[in-house]
Amino acid sequence: MQQSASNKQSTDKRSASDMLRITGVVLLVVALVLGGAAYQFAFTAGIPLAICFGIVGVAVVVLSVFVARRAEQRERFAAFLASELGADWDSSKLKARKYKDGVPLDVDFEYQKRQPDHDPEWRRQLTEAVRRRMHVDEIKATWKARKPRVRMVGLMTIISEIDKARQVAIDRIRLVLQPLFRNVELAVDVPSWQSEDSLHPNRIELAYGVTTVDGSDLWVRRVEATAGLKLGGRWRAQFDPTKDRGFLEPRPVLPTNLPHPGVKLYDGSDPSLPKPSPKAPCLYYGHDENGKPRGWVIGKKSTMPHMLIIGPTGGGKTTVLRSLILGAVAQGIPVFAADPKMIELTPFYGFPGCYIASTPDEIATMIEAMEALMMERYRAIKANPHIADTLSPVLFILDELLIARQVLKRLHAQRKLRGTPRWFEDIQALAALARSAQINVVIGVQRPDASLFDDGSRDNFRQRLALMRVSPQGSEMLWGPGQRFVGVDLPMVQGRAMASPDGDTPIEMQTFWVADPITASGQDRETIEAFRELGQRNFADYKPPVDVSPFLNDMPDIDPASLPTGGDDIDLGTADDIQDAQSSLANLDTQDVKAEQIAAGDQIMLDEDETEPVEVVDVEEDEFDEDAVRLTVRTASGEEYRSLGRDHYVSRVLFPDAA
Incomplete structure (x- = not known):
């Protein structure tokens, strides 16, 4: 019925136009007749009449057009409103006035009673749609909900060129992000810009209709990635699904190289930092996005007694451990560190307050000593609970846990012992119980591994740090269920990490660079020496809580100038050495893991009869089978693809360098 009324009104308009046009033509014909009669019959009165009829006829024809x-x-504006209000909207109720460039700037119309005109968001969306259609700066809307009817008047304001350019930028942002919201209307506002004449937003606020996509972490990452691709820079997105609101903010630019600030972090000279507290010492290891030093707070009341550090070769894990060691030494906290690779932490041999274990026997002895110290302190606390307040913290670092396990397995076999190596149980006991004994454990591994968390020990390591990118599977193993996209898009910058200094939400950080204590030079050497002098004062009369005689090693007296500087100075091995290495491939140390635990960069044995490992180039979810993963591996003949069930076990090489 409404549609027919609308069509009838359009027909009436066209009929009026046609009638005017016919009338004008008739008047012009009459003018021609009168003019002809006046000329032929000397009808002098006909000339003025012909002129009058001609003028009126032309005017009527122009009016009809x-x-x-x-x-x-x-009709075009009515069709636009019908697209917003629905096909059943009655366009005959539209009154349009004050046209400019073919568009009415003053409209008055009724709408269906079923429309949610009590909803401010619906009103805003309709008003914004009309504003864009009128090409005006703002709309003055007068709502009469009882009728229901609304009048909208388009207004033009005097704006500067920069404001015009900013409006264009806002419209482009909306066009860029709108497809991500699918069929839901999106409104974009930029409340602040990076400077007075800048076209770069400082904050982008989003308002949208009801949708469920804003509850997906993957979707949020897509919004951030799209903004970075089309708007430039790196963006952080946050959404509140309960209010259908969100915002985008530029991520601050982190430095790619951040030298350690030195002892000023711990001597109280920096007014921006909390004063050092013996009861809650903080081991700083990097800066957050705001340039603020962040670290790991330990002590009796700490809710994060242990720390887990994950970093691939070259990611910066060693420098993070060096930062922790220097922070502990600066505050008089002894450091017991096990270095199964025998190259990462051994430069701290002889450093004040540091005791380094590198051989299998030393590592086993240090683990036993830490477990014995923990039990001794527990017995003392049981006898006198007040002793717990007097215990001084101890930092125990176990780097390269998987390698340490393999080394300890071999030692267990060499000693001809049976059962599971006791050191494995000691490590689990320290992770679960060492907090009250004021023994803070740091575990370092190259990649997330489900075998590290099978016993639920992840929850004991609430202070976590993951260097460089991790896979979605690794992210979920490290940060918990549903956290599949934390750190998967980090820049490939050494020392860049996702960390949880507060123990909850991971944040992006740039960790400090700390040079090797042996080879450091220039400013790096001055920093190391300043910590050494501070450590010598802190540990001048120190008595270790355990027997440290197995770990007393003097720092090698090495002249940095004598170290090799290039490939010509290093013995690369003979052909015989290479042949011997190839013949020993079958004896590589491996670990059976599920296919879903494999990460890019791993070396694996694809088949049981294989004698050489292959490198994993990429790991993806199989698009045809949700219970499988798709591996891209590099073999001697090129890249190949393998689809394996998630629970399918594959042998992974524990020591890739040996392969």
């Missing part, structure tokens, strides 16, 4: 054009323009 104007009426037809206005009718067409009104």
